[in-house]
Amino acid sequence: KQEVTQIPAALSVPEGENLVLNCSFTDSAIYNLQWFRQDPGKGLTSLLLIQSSQREQTSGRLNASLDKSSGRSTLYIAASQPGDSATYLCAVTDYNTDKLIFGTGTRLQVFP
């Protein structure tokens, strides 16, 4: 059964720092991996999607990498800003079940 874990569960940093959020999954049979952002009480916003054949994706200050064989992904946030404060969720589309399996998230707070 596919399981997705995210470390750390919470992170509080001063503005301007570069951050790394970690995601690990137990079964490498995936179609893709996605990183989402969720603001309190709101829906999810897709940040980056990495297909299983890809190694990384970049969007602005965000860079996500995927090492499928080791079951790991990292989300790198450069020059963090208070507006980056949110919960970041990692999810894999499981090849065997076709389901999107989510991690429990990393709650990020960036203070001025």
Place this chain on the structure above:
Amino acid sequence: KAGVTQTPRYLIKTRGQQVTLSCSPISGHRSVSWYQQTPGQGLQFLFEYFSETQRNKGNFPGRFSGRQFSNSRSEMNVSTLELGDSALYLCASSPPVAGGTDTQYFGPGTRLTVL
């Protein structure tokens, strides 16, 4: 393009009642998925509909059901509500790409509180 819309945004019910939530996907999207989000269990997949057919289903009791209409709008129904059904229910739609390889676009959710 308008995003995924969900109605109502907030709902308060009592134990034993039933509830129906609605989701309108992005125009052109034929796949609609439903998720339950709770503080204890996180985000869990409920079911997916494609062209009016349930294509996939999560591990939830039969009290949770759904359907999709010919215009791709979807509804989910929860009967005999329990306190543990209190959650944020999220709907997501995705374009017609085989193999689940495309991004899902999420709505703002419906916050259900069961008293």
